[in-house]
Structure formats: structure tokens, C-alpha cells
Amino acid sequence: MFSKRLSHLIHLGMLAVLIGLPFKLHAVAYCALRDPMLAIQTFYPGFTSYRSYLGVVGPDLRRVLDETLPYQLHFNEFGKHTLYVAYAGEKAIGLVHARSEKGDWGLDEIVWSFNMDLTVRDFRFQRSRSRWKDNLQDEVFKQALRGKGIEGLLQFLDADGSKFSKQISGLPPEAEKLAATVVRSALNTIVVTEYVWGDRLQVGRE
Amino acid sequence: MQLRDSVHSERAFTGIANANNCLQPAKKNRVNCKALCVSVTVLAWLLFAPVSRAQSWDDKLRWTIDFSSRLQYLTNTSGSNPGQFNSVGVDAFRVFSSRYRDVATVNLQINLWCINNLERRPGFFDGPDDCQLVTKASFVNFAIRGDGKFNLLVGHPELPFGLEVPVSTNQTLRQLTNPRDLGLKLDWGVGANGTIGGYHYATTVGRGSGVKYKDSNNPYSITARIGKATDTQSYLGAPGFGVSGFYGDVLTRVGSISNRWRLGLDGIFYRGGFGFMGQLSVGKTDSMDTINGLAEVNAVTRSANSVGYFQLRSFNQDFSTGWQDAWSAVAGMRFTPDTHWALSFQLEHELSVFGARTEQTIIDLQLRYRK
Numbered sequence: 146m147f148s149k150r151l152s153h154l155i156h157l158g159m160l161a162v163l164i165g166l167p168f169k170l171h172a173v174a175y176c177a178l179r180d181p182m183l184a185i186q187t188f189y190p191g192f193t194s195y196r197s198y199l200g201v202v203g204p205d206l207r208r209v210l211d212e213t214l215p216y217q218l219h220f221n222e223f224g225k226h227t228l229y230v231a232y233a234g235e236k237a238i239g240l241v242h243a244r245s246e247k248g249d250w251g252l253d254e255i256v257w258s259f260n261m262d263l264t265v266r267d268f269r270f271q272r273s274r275s276r277w278k279d280n281l282q283d284e285v286f287k288q289a290l291r292g293k294g295i296e297g298l299l300q301f302l303d304a305d306g307s308k309f310s311k312q313i314s315g316l317p318p319e320a321e322k323l324a325a326t327v328v329r330s331a332l333n334t335i336v337v338t339e340y341v342w343g344d345r346l347q348v349g350r351e
Numbered sequence: 352m353q354l355r356d357s358v359h360s361e362r363a364f365t366g367i368a369n370a371n372n373c374l375q376p377a378k379k380n381r382v383n384c385k386a387l388c389v390s391v392t393v394l395a396w397l398l399f400a401p402v403s404r405a406q407s408w409d410d411k412l413r414w415t416i417d418f419s420s421r422l423q424y425l426t427n428t429s430g431s432n433p434g435q436f437n438s439v440g441v442d443a444f445r446v447f448s449s450r451y452r453d454v455a456t457v458n459l460q461i462n463l464w465c466i467n468n469l470e471r472r473p474g475f476f477d478g479p480d481d482c483q484l485v486t487k488a489s490f491v492n493f494a495i496r497g498d499g500k501f502n503l504l505v506g507h508p509e510l511p512f513g514l515e516v517p518v519s520t521n522q523t524l525r526q527l528t529n530p531r532d533l534g535l536k537l538d539w540g541v542g543a544n545g546t547i548g549g550y551h552y553a554t555t556v557g558r559g560s561g562v563k564y565k566d567s568n569n570p571y572s573i574t575a576r577i578g579k580a581t582d583t584q585s586y587l588g589a590p591g592f593g594v595s596g597f598y599g600d601v602l603t604r605v606g607s608i609s610n611r612w613r614l615g616l617d618g619i620f621y622r623g624g625f626g627f628m629g630q631l632s633v634g635k636t637d638s639m640d641t642i643n644g645l646a647e648v649n650a651v652t653r654s655a656n657s658v659g660y661f662q663l664r665s666f667n668q669d670f671s672t673g674w675q676d677a678w679s680a681v682a683g684m685r686f687t688p689d690t691h692w693a694l695s696f697q698l699e700h701e702l703s704v705f706g707a708r709t710e711q712t713i714i715d716l717q718l719r720y721r722k
Contacts, residue, residue, distance in 0.1 A: 182499035182546035183580040194452035194497035199411050225413050232451045250624050251655025256582075271582060272589060274621050 188258035189231040200341035216306030250274035277320035414443035419719035426712040434469035452497040460487035474604025504542040511553035511576040512595040518588035524697040534601035551580035572599035592618040640669040659684040678702040
């Protein structure tokens with residue numbers, strides 16, 4: 146397609162660009178949930194359509210997280226993220242958002258379903274290699290989280306937010322580390338969603 | 352009750368103008384280049400179209416610049432070593448929505464690929480030293496129903512066959528068997544897809560010519576897969592299983608037609624830090640019975656920034672002289688210190704090959720950056 150000399154020049158230019166790139170930049174296009182159909186169909190069987198809302202999560206969010214939550218969050222998912230809104234006709238009936246949390250083997254991807262007032266409706270693991278994930282996807286644990294907002298969810302953690310502190314029937318002690326991760330994931334998602342998409346959700350609630 | 356309509360920023364995108372370069376030197380490809388340029392321009396316009404009122408927080412567009420540079424060393428060659436493969440491109444994704452629903456998604460992947468002394472190369476390169484503008488997975492997917500159960504796709508998708516559906520092999524050293532098994536990895540065409548009852552289906556009817564649109568000898572491809580829905584595509588692939596079918600007259604790199612049909616079965620599961628995946632396909636290639644397969648074991652570190660894998664690939668065909676097999680063993684690893692950089696190494700050793708060819712060992716090293 147190109148002459149050999151031009152081809153070599155292009156090679157050199159591409160290599161120079163690659164080598165010269167700075168090691169830390171932001172705004173990578175990253176999304177744990179690009180096709181949300183399985184999640185939306187599972188969470189909202191009666192939905193008729195869904196709409197995606199893209200939002201930019203910037204470094205300023207770190208301050209908000211630090212002010213709102215009792216634990217230090219090593220948040221590094223800056224960039225564009227998508228919030229999905231499920232509709233029944235023209236009525237917005239709920240939200241779907243995916244978050245990645247550090248797990249025992251890589252990242253645990255958790256898909257959250259929230260009511261329009263940002264209380265927990267449901268969740269499921271999209272990806273997790275933990276042997277305890279099925280215990281947490283049990284209806285007893287999910288029922289304990291349902292309807293909880295930030296204040297209610299904080300009751301499941303100790304003062305610094307590092308450990309799970311509630312007794313849940315049928316939940317083995319070994320699963321409590323993952324349970325704390327799930328609760329923190331819900332808290333993080335609520336804060337992020339309120340901060341990035343809050344003005345839109347306000348319109349939806351009215 | 353409704354959410355506020357999105358408003359968008361005005362954007363200018365000039366990089367796509369490079370597509371016109373393909374019109375200059377090769378007159379024989381002029382028609383195809385025009386078709387490619389028109390398709391790419393339409394997709395790019397859809398992605399980067401200026402819209403009224405500026406708001407950067409909901410422009411519905413995600414895009415990345417993708418650089419990669421690869422060295423390839425062959426242990427048994429008379430040519431010069433190592434070969435080089437350099438790539439720069441854009442990977443963009445945009446959603447179009449009405450007031451209450453998403454109506455279409457556009458995916459665009461345009462790359463400039465340049466090779467130097469590369470013996471093992473895709474068939475559309477003119478020689479071991481060449482540059483080509485390449486359209487990878489680029490398509491519009493129209494949400495016909497709005498509930499995800501029925502969408503219509505137009506463009507240049509990856510064929511929905513086997514592990515290529517859940518596993519992302521875009522610009523990675525680690526590859527699967529579709530290019531050799533089907534003769535195609537991507538194709539220009541139309542398709543239908545959707546998710547119903549926890550299962551995802553996808554089907555395409557394509558030109559049968561692969562990366563470049565060519566209609567000589569009237570090639571075509573028909574591909575379909577149904578499998579457990581996963582919501583995402585990733586390097587290691589979400590766990591699940593699928594069944595696939597393929598039928599087509601595939602245009603080969605020398606311009607002839609290869610008639611093929613395949614039935615395939617694929618699956619992925621994980622246990623702790625280990626992952627297991629496999630694909631088996633049976634069918635015919637030009638009336639000759641064919642059985643092909645891939646088995647992989649992979650392992651990930653606790654931090655998930657390093658992945659190692661071992662693959663066995665097997666191609667078996669009943670030629671007029673009897674069955675022949677081509678086996679290869681592949682070992683590789685990928686180190687991703689952050690979401691931008693990936694350093695990959697792979698060693699492929701051919702244990703047996705078809706015909707009188709000589710077994711080869713191929714060593715690849717690749718550095719990739721996505722911003």
C-alpha cells in the first residue's frame with residue numbers, strides 16, 4: 146500500500162509515539178457492563194425499554210467519597226461510566242450500574258440494581274472467582290440489603306468500614322470478607338451515582 | 352416520569368481522513384477502498400457527529416487510542432529476523448438514545464497496521480513490508496424492540512462463532528482458532544442478535560471476504576451462535592457455554608473459494624486462580640471432513656495484573672491421501688500494570704503441520720498502550 150521508505154518512516158513514528166507516551170494518563174474507556182441486557186432482564190422482568198446515561202467520574206470524586214464514607218477508598222476508575230435506567234412504558238422503575246471491586250482472585254464485578262431513591266433493590270456477581278459468592282447471592286442476604294441506603298448499609302460494617310459486623314442467618318464466617326466487599330460496593334455505587342448522575346435522578350424522582 | 356434528555360458536545364474528528372490514503376497507490380483496489388472509506392466515514396460521522404449544546408458529561412461517546420508494537424522471531428526461517436508489527440488505531444463506542452430508550456450503538460475500530468520483515472502475516476498485506484488501513488470490528492447495532500430481545504446489526508462484526516463471542520482477542524498475542532478454522536474472523540454483512548431468558552443469540556450473513564470487502568467469485572458466510580448471556584467481552588472471557596454453526600463460500604488469500612460448514616461447541620469455567628476453556632468444531636472443508644479444536648488452561652495472579660496461559664490447538668482434515676493433523680502448543684503471558692499498558696510474550700511451537708511444510712517455532716513480544 147505504501148512505499149517501503151514511507152513504511153519505515155511510519156514504523157519509526159509509531160514506535161516513537163509509543164515510547165514517548167507518559168505512564169500515567171486518565172480517561173481510559175473502561176466499562177464492566179457494555180451490554181446490560183442480562184442484568185436488566187434479570188432485575189426488571191416487566192421492563193419495556195432501557196436507556197443509558199454516560200457520566201464522567203473525575204478525581205474530584207475522591208474528596209466526596211472520603212467525606213461520605215468511613216473507610217479509605219483506593220478509587221482509580223476515573224473515566225466514563227454508564228448508568229442504565231429501566232423503564233416500564235414512560236415510567237423509570239430502577240437503575241443498573243456495575244462496579245469492580247478487588248477480590249481474592251482479581252476483580253469481582255458486581256452489577257447493582259437500585260430503586261430510583263438509590264436504595265438497594267438487588268445485585269448479582271457478573272464475575273467473581275470467590276467460592277463464597279453463592280452464599281451472598283442467597284435470598285436471605287439479598288433481603289437483608291434490600292431497601293437500604295447509605296445509613297442502613299453502614300450498619301452492616303464496623304466503625305472503620307473494614308469488617309462485616311452483622312449476623313446473617315446461613316452466612317458462614319468465611320464469607321464475611323466478601324460480604325463486607327459487597328456492602329462497600331453498594332455504598333461506593335450510591336455515592337458515585339448520586340454525585341455523577343444526581344441531578345438527572347432528581348428529575349426522575351419528581 | 353422521565354429523565355432529562357442528554358445534550359452533547361460539538362466534536363471534530365480529523366483522524367479518519369487518513370482513510371483516503373487507500374485510494375492513492377493501488378488502482379486495483381479502488382472500488383473496495385471507496386466502499387471501505389464510505390463505510391468508515393459513515394460510522395465515524397455517527398460516532399463523532401456534532402450535536403447541539405455542549406455538555407461533556409454525557410456525550411455518549413467512549414473512545415481510546417490504541418498503540419501496539421510487536422517483535423516476532425521465527426526459529427526456522429531463511430528470512431531476516433525479527434519481524435515487526437506496529438499498529439495505531441482508534442477504538443470508539445457510542446450509544447444513541449431517544450427519550451426512554453437506547454436506539455442504536457455504534458462500534459468503530461480503525462487501525463493502521465505496518466509490518467516489516469513479517470513472514471507470518473494476515474493475507475491482505477501485499478508483502479512482508481507493507482502498511483494497510485484496517486477496519487476491525489465496526490458496526491451499528493439497532494435496538495429494534497428496545498428491550499434487548501431483537502437487534503439488527505449492519506457493518507463489520509466479529510463472526511459469532513465459538514469462544515470469539517465471550518473472549519476478547521482484539522490486538523492481543525493470544526488468539527483462538529476461528530481465522531484458520533472458518534477462514535474468517537470478521538466479515539462485512541448484516542445480522543440479528545439479542546438476549547432472551549438468560550441466553551444470547553447472534554447471527555450474521557456476510558460477504559465472506561473477511562477484513563477487506565471483496566466480491567470476486569461471489570463469496571458469502573452465514574454464522575450463528577446461541578449461548579449463556581454474559582453482558583461483556585473480556586480477555587479471559589466470562590464463564591458459560593455456547594453452540595455455533597457456520598456455512599459459507601470463503602474467499603481465500605489467493606482468490607479462490609473454500610466451501611466450509613462447521614458445528615461448534617465452546618465453554619469456559621473457572622476454579623480459584625485457574626481458568627479452563629475449550630472449543631471443538633466439526634464439519635467439512637471443500638468436501639473433506641474436518642475436526643478442529645482448542646483447549647486452554649490459564650492462571651491469574653491474585654492482583655490479576657499477570658495472566659499466564661497454555662493452549663493446545665489441533666486442526667485435522669481428511670485429505671484425498673488420508674487424515675492429516677496440525678498440532679501446536681502455545682505458552683504465553685501478559686502483564687498489565689495498569690489499565691493502559693500491556694506487555695505480552697508468547698511462544699508457539701508447531702508439533703505437526705499439513706503437507707511438506709516445516710514445523711516452526713514462533714516467538715512474539717508485544718507492548719501495547721491504550722489511552
